[in-house]
Amino acid sequence: MRGHTHQEFETELRNLKDRLLAMGGRCEHMIADAIRAFEERDEALAREVIEADRSMDDDEVLVDEQAVRILALRQPVGRDLRFAVAAVKASTDLERIGDEAVNIAERAIEMEPTDRLSLPGSKLPEMAGRAGAMLRNALNAFVEEDASKARHVFQHDDAVDDLYTEVMGLCLDYMKDPSRIADGMRICNCAKYLERIADHATNIAEMVIFMVEGRDVRHGKG
Amino acid sequence: MRGHTHQEFETELRNLKDRLLAMGGRCEHMIADAIRAFEERDEALAREVIEADRSMDDDEVLVDEQAVRILALRQPVGRDLRFAVAAVKASTDLERIGDEAVNIAERAIEMEPTDRLSLPGSKLPEMAGRAGAMLRNALNAFVEEDASKARHVFQHDDAVDDLYTEVMGLCLDYMKDPSRIADGMRICNCAKYLERIADHATNIAEMVIFMVEGRDVRHGKG
Numbered sequence: 505m506r507g508h509t510h511q512e513f514e515t516e517l518r519n520l521k522d523r524l525l526a527m528g529g530r531c532e533h534m535i536a537d538a539i540r541a542f543e544e545r546d547e548a549l550a551r552e553v554i555e556a557d558r559s560m561d562d563d564e565v566l567v568d569e570q571a572v573r574i575l576a577l578r579q580p581v582g583r584d585l586r587f588a589v590a591a592v593k594a595s596t597d598l599e600r601i602g603d604e605a606v607n608i609a610e611r612a613i614e615m616e617p618t619d620r621l622s623l624p625g626s627k628l629p630e631m632a633g634r635a636g637a638m639l640r641n642a643l644n645a646f647v648e649e650d651a652s653k654a655r656h657v658f659q660h661d662d663a664v665d666d667l668y669t670e671v672m673g674l675c676l677d678y679m680k681d682p683s684r685i686a687d688g689m690r691i692c693n694c695a696k697y698l699e700r701i702a703d704h705a706t707n708i709a710e711m712v713i714f715m716v717e718g719r720d721v722r723h724g725k726g
Numbered sequence: 727m728r729g730h731t732h733q734e735f736e737t738e739l740r741n742l743k744d745r746l747l748a749m750g751g752r753c754e755h756m757i758a759d760a761i762r763a764f765e766e767r768d769e770a771l772a773r774e775v776i777e778a779d780r781s782m783d784d785d786e787v788l789v790d791e792q793a794v795r796i797l798a799l800r801q802p803v804g805r806d807l808r809f810a811v812a813a814v815k816a817s818t819d820l821e822r823i824g825d826e827a828v829n830i831a832e833r834a835i836e837m838e839p840t841d842r843l844s845l846p847g848s849k850l851p852e853m854a855g856r857a858g859a860m861l862r863n864a865l866n867a868f869v870e871e872d873a874s875k876a877r878h879v880f881q882h883d884d885a886v887d888d889l890y891t892e893v894m895g896l897c898l899d900y901m902k903d904p905s906r907i908a909d910g911m912r913i914c915n916c917a918k919y920l921e922r923i924a925d926h927a928t929n930i931a932e933m934v935i936f937m938v939e940g941r942d943v944r945h946g947k948g
Contacts, residue, residue: 568936572811579801589794592811593818596929676911680904689898689914696918707818714790 513578520570520591521647527563527598528643530556532636534605535701539632542612542625542694553609560602567595586718587649590711594646597704601639604697604704611690622684624674625691631667631698634660638705645712654712657705664702671695735800742792742813743869749785749820750865752778754858756827757923761854764834764847764916775831782824789817808940809871812933816868819926823861826919826926833912844906846896847913853889853920856882860927867934876934879927886924893917 534553541550571588574580580588638660645653672692679688756775763772793810796802802810860882867875894914901910 568811568815572807572940575797575811576803576807581798585794585798589790589797589811589814592815593790596815596818676907679901679907682902682904685898685901685907689911692911693918696915 513574513580513584516570516574516578517584517587520567520574520588523563523567523570524591524594524598525643525647527560527567527595528639530560530563531598531601531605531639534560534602535608535632535636535639535698538605538608538612539629539694541609542615543629545612545615545617547613550609550612554606557602557606560599564595564599568592571595583649583715583718586715590646590715593711594643594708597707601701601704604701607697608694611694614686615690616687622678622687622691624671624678624688625694627667627671627674628691628694628698631664631671631695634664634667635698635701635705638664638702639708642705642708642712646708646715649712649716651713651716654709654716657709661702661706664699668695668699735796735802735806738792738796738800739806739809742789742796742810745785745789745792746813746816746820747865747869749782749789749817750861752782752785753820753823753827753861756782756824757830757854757858757861757920760827760830760834761851761916763831764837764850767834767837767839769835772831772834776828779824779828782821786817786821790814793817805871805937805940808937812868812937815933816865816930819929823923823926826923829919830916833916836908837912838909844900844909844913846893846900846910847916849889849893849896850913850916850920853886853893853917856886856889857920857923857927860886860924861930864927864930864934868930868937871934871938873935873938876931876938879931883924883928886921890917890921 534556537549537556538553540546541553571591574588575585578584638657641653641660642657645651645657672695675688675692675695678691679685756778759771759778760775762768763775793813796810797807800806860879863875863882864879867873867879894917897910897914897917900913901907
């Protein structure tokens with residue numbers, strides 16, 4: 505592709521990247537708001553997160569449509585082809601990160617109004633911060649097609665896993681008082697949701713490697 | 727595409743469908759084995775499930791490679807294009823169903839050796855049976871490109887959600903004895919894993935609708 509058509513193609517790829525970045529930015533806000541709603545027992549904020557998830561579902565469809573359109577009209581090869589395929593996989597991860605933020609918001613609404621800052625719950629904002637940073641870094645690696653940045657994301661996954669284990673231990677202790685079982689489980693669940701968000705970020709980072717370093721499919725097995 | 731090339735293309739699509747069906751069959755076995763390991767506290771069987779997951783990861787890569795190869799070499803349009811794109815999304819769901827089966831197997835290994843068939847745990851096999859059937863039906867709808875079969879899958883998701891709520895209630899009760907908290911959480915987690923398997927089956931069914939009824943991308947927005 506040359507000249508005018510090539511420029512159009514570049515514009516379409518740029519639009520697709522911008523949409524993925526915008527979805528990622530929305531995810532980050534949803535995670536941060538959901539955790540704040542959880543910490544501060546802010547039901548109105550939790551409901552905003554649940555509401556915001558609607559546009560995530562639309563975004564996934566739009567990313568897929570844009571990618572399919574590029575595949576149909578531009579018939580890209582090599583890295584551009586892998587980029588379009590990776591984009592439809594990444595949109596799934598982003599949409600599910602939105603679902604996890606909704607899960608956190610739902611647990612926030614269910615929490616008992618007392619005991620505002622329990623010890624196990626106090627670890628969640630740090631987990632959320634790290635998971636959010638992983639997502640941001642993974643998406644930047646994605647749109648910059650930078651495999652080395654993507655590999656940095658993997659390193660942070662261990663820290664999130666360690667925090668998850670720590671929260672689980674604290675929760676088991678916390679729930680020895682039967683009146684705290686339901687809330688203890690909600691905190692555990694939120695830790696699990698955050699761990700899954702980190703996993704989704706890791707998935708996106710893995711796709712960057714596939715996209716940048718993937719074998720030429722014409723010589724691939726299959 | 728006509729004649730010989732058309733036949734080759736049909737063969738490639740068939741191979742891709744067969745691989746997805748094979749992945750789905752493996753998932754079903756893993757789910758059934760993981761739940762049996764959980765019920766019977768069979769650590770050896772649980773370890774087999776964990777081992778079986780390795781080939782799921784390879785399968786996801788192979789499906790994606792086959793789909794990308796079809797996109798690159800055949801440059802399909804319309805429904806075939808959407809099929810190839812849906813296949814790379816479905817492979818993600820199947821790989822993650824494998825991960826959920828591994829999660830169940832890991833909880834099976836951790837369970838206390840006593841109290842073989844607790845009341846909340848006794849509901850898991852039914853949940854697993856329903857989630858496995860949803861997966862089978864979703865994949866059949868996928869390879870048969872049958873939107874009406876796909877819609878049947880959605881109806882069964884509610885039954886799995888109801889079972890999940892039931893197990894959660896039973897678990898909260900079960901954990902009132904503090905010595906049972908850890909096992910109670912493991913049972914809850916397994917119910918959550920099964921509910922997620924049902925969600926993945928639902929995602930696959932949704933992709934069938936996109937594939938069969940998707941708008942012509944040349945007139946799509948984006």
